Amino acid sequence: xxxxxxxxxxxxxxxxxxxxxxxxxxxxxxxxxxxxxxxxxxxxxxxxxxxxxxxxxxxxxxxxxxxxxxxxxxxxxxxxxxxxxxxxxxxxxxxxxxxxxxxxxxxxxxxxxxxxxxxxxxxxxxxxxxxxxxxxxxxxxxxxxxxxxxxxxxxxxxxxxxxxxxxxxxxxxxxxxxxxxxxxxxxxxxxxxxxxxxxxxxxxxxxxxxxxxxxxxxxxxxxxxxxxxxxxxxxxxxxxxxxxxxxxxxxxxxxxxxxxxxxxxxxxxxxxxxxxxxxxxxxxxxxxxxxxxxxxxxxxxxxxxxxxxxxxxxxxxxxxxxxxxxxxxxxxxxxxxxxxxxxxxxxxxxxxxxxxxxxxxxxxxxxxxxxxxxxxxxxxxxxxxx
Amino acid sequence: xxxxxxxxxxxxxxxxxxxxxxxxxxxxxxxxxxxxxxxxxxxxxxxxxxxxxxxxxxxxxxxxxxxxxxxxxxxxxxxxxxxxxxxxxxxxxxxxxxxxxxxxxxxxxxxxxxxxxxxxxxxxxxxxxxxxxxxxxxxxxxxxxxxxxxxxxxxxxxxxxxxxxxxxxxxxxxxxxxxxxxxxxxxxxxxxxxxxxxxxxxxxxxxxxxxxxxxxxxxxxxxxxxxxxxxxxxxxxxxxxxxxxxxxxxxxxxxxxxxxxxxxxxxxxxxxxxxxxxxxxxxxxxxxxxxxxxxxxxxxxxxxxxxxxxxxxxxxxxxxxxxxxxxxxxxxxxxxxxxxxxxxxxxxxxxxxxxxxxxxxxxxxxxxxxxxxxxxxxxxxxxxxxxxxxxxxxxx
Numbered sequence: 001x002x003x004x005x006x007x008x009x010x011x012x013x014x015x016x017x018x019x020x021x022x023x024x025x026x027x028x029x030x031x032x033x034x035x036x037x038x039x040x041x042x043x044x045x046x047x048x049x050x051x052x053x054x055x056x057x058x059x060x061x062x063x064x065x066x067x068x069x070x071x072x073x074x075x076x077x078x079x080x081x082x083x084x085x086x087x088x089x090x091x092x093x094x095x096x097x098x099x100x101x102x103x104x105x106x107x108x109x110x111x112x113x114x115x116x117x118x119x120x121x122x123x124x125x126x127x128x129x130x131x132x133x134x135x136x137x138x139x140x141x142x143x144x145x146x147x148x149x150x151x152x153x154x155x156x157x158x159x160x161x162x163x164x165x166x167x168x169x170x171x172x173x174x175x176x177x178x179x180x181x182x183x184x185x186x187x188x189x190x191x192x193x194x195x196x197x198x199x200x201x202x203x204x205x206x207x208x209x210x211x212x213x214x215x216x217x218x219x220x221x222x223x224x225x226x227x228x229x230x231x232x233x234x235x236x237x238x239x240x241x242x243x244x245x246x247x248x249x250x251x252x253x254x255x256x257x258x259x260x261x262x263x264x265x266x267x268x269x270x271x272x273x274x275x276x277x278x279x280x281x282x283x284x285x286x287x288x289x290x291x292x293x294x295x296x297x298x299x300x301x302x303x304x305x306x307x308x309x310x311x312x313x314x315x316x317x318x319x320x321x322x323x324x325x326x327x328x329x330x331x332x333x334x335x336x337x338x339x340x341x342x343x344x345x346x347x348x349x350x351x352x353x354x355x356x357x358x359x360x361x362x363x364x365x366x367x368x369x370x371x372x373x374x375x376x377x378x379x380x381x382x383x384x385x386x
Numbered sequence: 387x388x389x390x391x392x393x394x395x396x397x398x399x400x401x402x403x404x405x406x407x408x409x410x411x412x413x414x415x416x417x418x419x420x421x422x423x424x425x426x427x428x429x430x431x432x433x434x435x436x437x438x439x440x441x442x443x444x445x446x447x448x449x450x451x452x453x454x455x456x457x458x459x460x461x462x463x464x465x466x467x468x469x470x471x472x473x474x475x476x477x478x479x480x481x482x483x484x485x486x487x488x489x490x491x492x493x494x495x496x497x498x499x500x501x502x503x504x505x506x507x508x509x510x511x512x513x514x515x516x517x518x519x520x521x522x523x524x525x526x527x528x529x530x531x532x533x534x535x536x537x538x539x540x541x542x543x544x545x546x547x548x549x550x551x552x553x554x555x556x557x558x559x560x561x562x563x564x565x566x567x568x569x570x571x572x573x574x575x576x577x578x579x580x581x582x583x584x585x586x587x588x589x590x591x592x593x594x595x596x597x598x599x600x601x602x603x604x605x606x607x608x609x610x611x612x613x614x615x616x617x618x619x620x621x622x623x624x625x626x627x628x629x630x631x632x633x634x635x636x637x638x639x640x641x642x643x644x645x646x647x648x649x650x651x652x653x654x655x656x657x658x659x660x661x662x663x664x665x666x667x668x669x670x671x672x673x674x675x676x677x678x679x680x681x682x683x684x685x686x687x688x689x690x691x692x693x694x695x696x697x698x699x700x701x702x703x704x705x706x707x708x709x710x711x712x713x714x715x716x717x718x719x720x721x722x723x724x725x726x727x728x729x730x731x732x733x734x735x736x737x738x739x740x741x742x743x744x745x746x747x748x749x750x751x752x753x754x755x756x757x758x759x760x761x762x763x764x765x766x767x768x769x770x771x772x773x774x775x776x777x778x779x780x781x782x
Contacts, residue, residue, distance in 0.1 A: 019680065020692045021765045023725050051726065052753065054760045082695075113699035113706045176682075177709050179650040180580040180611055181618075185404045205709065206650065207630075207642035207682045211580050211611030218399070218581070230607075233696070235682040242607040250579050250606060274764070278678055280425070282576075282607045282635035289634070292426035295482075295513075296633065303512035306545075307634075309577045309605055322426040326457075361460050364429045365674065 006247070006255060007043060007223045009199060010036050010240055012269060013062070014045035014080045016231035021274070026054075026061040028272040032228075033075065035265045037067035039258040041240070043076035045100060045225075049090035050081060059094035070258065078140070083124035085131045092135035099137045100170065101128045105157050106145035118153055122160055129164035140199070142170035147178045151186065155193045162196050168223060169196050173212060176205030176235060180215035187219035199223025204235040213238040214246060228269040229277060229284065241266065241283040241315070249310055263316030283315055290320040292366060294328020297321050301334050324366030329353050336376070339369065352379055403584055403618055408651045413448035413623045415540070415599060416640055418669060419468075420451040420480050422631035427674070432464040434672040436471070438628070441665045443473040446657045447640070449498060451625070455479045455490035465494040476538065483521075483528040492535055500570065501528045502542035505549040505557050518553055522560050529564035540599060540623075542570040547578050551589055558594040568597035568623060573612060576605030576635060580615035587619035599623030604635040610646060613638040617647075628669040629677060629684070641666065641683040641715065649709050663716030688712070689719040692765060694728030697721060701730055723755050724765035735771050743775060751778060 013029050016022065024032065029046060036044055046062040047055050059079055067075040079096040081087035083103035091099040103121055104110060110121055125141060132139040141161035146154055158169045171187065178186075183202075190198060200216035200223065202209040213224050226240030241262045247253040266284040270277045279287040289312040291297045299306030304319065312319045321331050329349040336342040336349075344352065355375045360366055367375070418438060423430050430438070439450050450473070452465045469477050478498040481487035491499050503524055510516055525541060532539045541561040546554055558569045571587055578586070583602070591598055600616035600623070602609040613624050630639030641662045647653040666684040670677040679687035689712040691697040699706035704719075712719045721734045729748045732755060736743050743751070754774055759766055 018693050018726055020687045020690045020722055021679075021724065023760055023763045025763065048726075052756060054757065055725075108703075108706055109699065112703040115702075175707065175709055177649060179614065179646070181399060181404050182650070184399045204682055205688075206646035207610035207639060208608075208646065210607035214579060215399075215581075218397075231680075233693070234688050235680050235685060239607060246579070246606040246608070250577060250582075275678070275680075278675070279427075280631075280634070280636050280675070282604050285635060287426055287634065288605070290426035291633075293424045293633070296424075299509065299513040303508070306509055306513050307575060309575045320426070324427065325429045326424050357457075357459065360429055361431075364431060366427050366429075 005222055006217060006253070007199070008041055008240060008243070008255065009078070009223060009225045010041050010044040010227060011201075011225050011237060012036070012044070012227040012231055013058075014047050015233060015237055016227040016269070016273070017047065018233050019231055019236065019273070022231065024058065024272055026058045029058045030061040030065050032269060032272065033062040033077070034065055034067055035261075035268060037069050037075040039261045039265060040069050040071070040256055042069055042073060043078065045078045045080050046096065048080045049094050050087040056090065056094055059096060063095050071256070081128070083128040085127055088128050088131040088135060088137070092137060096137070098139055098167070099132055100140045100142050101125060101132065102142040102144055104144040105154055106148040107150065108148060109145045122157065125157070125160055126164060129166065133165060138167050140168040140170055141166040142172060142201070144172050145174045146171045147173040147182075147186070148175065151189060154190065158190065158194045158196065162194055166196060168199050169194065170199050170201055170225070171216065171221070172201040173203055176203030176209060178202070178212050179208060180211045183212045183215040184219045187216045187221050191220045197222040199225055200238075201225040202238050203233065204230060204237065209236070209238040210242040210246060213243055229266050229275070229281065231269065231273060231275065239283070245283050245310070245315070259314055260316045284317070286317065289317050290322050292322040292324050293326040294331065297331035298328055301330060322366045323356060323372055325357050325360040327353065327356060332356065335372070340373070348379070352376060355379060397581070399581055400584075406618065408614070408617045408647065408653050410653050410655070411622065412617055412647060412653065412655060414640060414643070414657070415449040415451060415478065415623050415625050416442050416447045416627065417451040417625050417637065418442070418627040418631055420453050421625070421633060421637055422627040422669070422673070423453070425632055425636070425673070428631065430672050432460060432467065435464045436467055438665075438669060438672065439468045439473065440471065441661065441668065443475045444658065445661050445665065447475055449476040449478050451478045451480060451500065452496065453479065454481070455494045455496070456481060456487040458490065462490060462494055465496065469495040478540070481528070483524040485528065485531050488528060488531055491537070496537070498538035498540065499532050500540045500542050501525065501532060502544055504545050505543040505554055506545035507550065508548060509545045522557065525557065525561055526564045529561060529566050533565035539566045540568045540570050541566040542572055542601070544572050545574040546571045547573040547586065548575065551586060554590060555593045558590060558596055562594055562596045566596065568599050569594075570599040570601050570625060571616060571621065572601040573603055576603030576609065578602065578612050579608055580611045583612040583615040584619045587616045587621055591620035597622055599625055600638070601625040602638045603632065604630060604637065609636065609638040610642045613643055614646060614650070629666050629675075629681065631669060631673055631675070639682070645683050645710070645715070659714055660716050683715055684717070686717070689717050690722050691720070692722045692724045692731065693726035694730055697727070697734065698730040701734060722765045723771050724759045725756055727756065727759075728752055732771070735768065736775055739768055739772055741772065741775055747775070747778060751775060
């Protein structure tokens with residue numbers, strides 16, 4: 001498999017915005033698209049035009065940006081559509097490059113949500129595809145709830161997609177119920193049966209969205225859909241920064257993304273979506289390179305590789321040694337020498353550490369630099385008075 | 387071997403892992419009070435530790451890793467108090483492979499200890515400034531001491547995932563020979579993927595007959611998947627934390643693991659999942675880290691329906707979009723009106739508030755509410771929906 005051909009597609013502006021309470025303005029959608037193109041993401045879904053005129057304005061704002069990746073490629077802009085003629089027309093109104101034609105394929109959805117049958121699903125795809133072609137749009141055919149779909153029907157569905165001229169088919173774990181082994185097994189099977197490239201759209205309901213997307217790639221899928229910070233319905237999607245960094249560091253597959261700007265892009269999306277980035281968020285959280293416990297801080301000071309898989313600068317973060325309840329004397333000595341130019345002897349460091357620990361326990365948090373200095377002065381004062 | 391033991395993309399998943407399911411039993415050793423508290427910035431009050439331990443016991447975890455006795459002072463006091471509660475769960479104290487650390491554990495009266503030491507060359511050489519022989523000697527001495535005092539012993543091979551697999555086998559064999567009851571496989575830097583985890587743990591499990599416990603970190607977002615991969619390979623214990631609290635990006639989260647085992651593997655554990663949300667909120671407050679609304683299993687928005695597509699499915703049959711009912715984890719199903727809402731959500735919301743609008747009224751309301759939500763850049767409050775409806779009726 002040619003791993004450099006993996007295509008990332010970002011859905012921050014579509015599935016991301018579908019998260020409860022998240023709404024981007026046209027200006028924000030345009031800005032996010034610009035940032036994604038800037039860091040080298042080649043394709044994105046900009047929204048769901050059938051929602052109405054406001055959403056169409058958002059998509060137009062993105063399209064009119066004419067964004068390019070640093071490699072000089074045009075950012076591919078997709079619109080999301082249900083498998084309906086009208087939705088495709090709405091997409092065409094937005095002058096996007098392509099449209100994602102989505103419909104549920106699981107019996108649970110077909111029978112209980114649509115109150116219909118499989119044949120109807122196939123007819124809908126046929127009609128929507130014909131409309132997309134008429135409008136001159138390239139298209140992806142997406143199987144919603146693919147992970148709970150009977151495999152023979154999924155193959156029938158994807159085969160139809162191939163026949164009607166789709167460029168890609170999409171495999172959605174809409175409820176986030178798969179594990180990596182199931183994903184791997186099913187994608188392997190699908191790829192034996194069809195000749196179109198498959199893209200993975202995974203949800204994080206059991207915390208496995210990234211692992212599942214990567215399992216799909218290992219099985220031969222050539223596209224991964226992600227979003228910044230994993231924003232999306234319910235628990236969200238595969239965070240695109242996790243996918244990129246895992247590919248780079250765990251599999252040595254470098255997609256050429258400008259990762260030092262991850263934090264900046266994530267901050268923009270966090271602001272626009274009113275969702276703060278948890279400080280412990282993998283890859284982009286500010287605490288990911290904060291070390292407090294004595295053993296870890298000591299290890300880090302001797303060699304960062306002891307506890308870090310990659311350097312903080314690689315994702316736009318900084319390393320911090322936090323002084324608190326779990327600190328050891330090495331970290332305290334380092335802090336005083338590096339930041340205040342004061343060399344502590346071992347005994348003073350031990351005495352100071354005792355004070356640091358009891359203060360941190362009392363305050364239920366680590367200490368600010370100023371508090372640390374105050375404790376040091378207090379200690380000096382006591383020593384002199386004693 | 388390169389720095390992170392890079393996994394090969396081309397390697398196929400072994401057939402046995404694709405078809406087998408974890409049979410169990412699986413035991414949870416929760417480390418919210420140890421690795422969770424070790425997180426930069428997190429300090430639990432003793433009272434909070436006691437409450438968390440009580441809740442964990444009520445939920446049904448097998449073992450509670452209560453802290454690091456060697457820290458002394460308050461930490462030791464909290465562990466002593468937890469021991470004195472007489473919980474059903476085993477209480478474990480964490481130690482370096484140092485006799486004096488174990489003496490502190492004995493002072494606390496714990497029935498189990500973790501004895502931790504690094505097994506990777508990068509840690510042995512750069513952090514400890516020692517060699518492999520010294521590591522093995524330290525393990526043997528510490529395990530012997532603990533077993534002389536009749537403690538249950540879990541030996542932690544810190545940085546297992548970056549250790550030479552052959553040395554890890556030697557390490558485990560020595561731990562077993564000294565009397566250790568299990569080996570904790572630590573992906574300290576969080577650099578494994580599920581297949582890598584499976585292969586490494588399987589090799590260790592095949593070589594040494596010793597119970598294995600998985601301790602995984604979430605640096606690349608795969609802590610839960612990796613813990614499960616370890617169980618697939620034969621591990622029987624998992625070291626989890628509530629909300630995945632823990633160093634850096636955290637550990638495998640208890641609630642994700644339990645629910646994933648139940649729904650991906652069909653493995654039922656004797657765990658009171660309906661208390662998950664309550665415990666998650668408690669730990670969030672006590673650790674000063676608010677619970678994201680989108681957190682898997684326990685996030686406040688998981689059963690909130692705003693988009694028309696999902697809402698229309700779920701009102702017909704919850705199974706269209708829910709793998710489990712909200713009550714199973716202590717959450718509630720709600721409907722919320724926003725940009726993506728359509729007639730189903732609006733009808734539902736009004737009915738829930740005691741208003742029976744006609745279909746025609748709803749049809750008129752939907753675009754009005756959507757535009758309002760878009761211009762406010764947020765979902766609407768129930769009263770905003772009601773007011774819009776009442777205004778519409780007045781205008782007639």
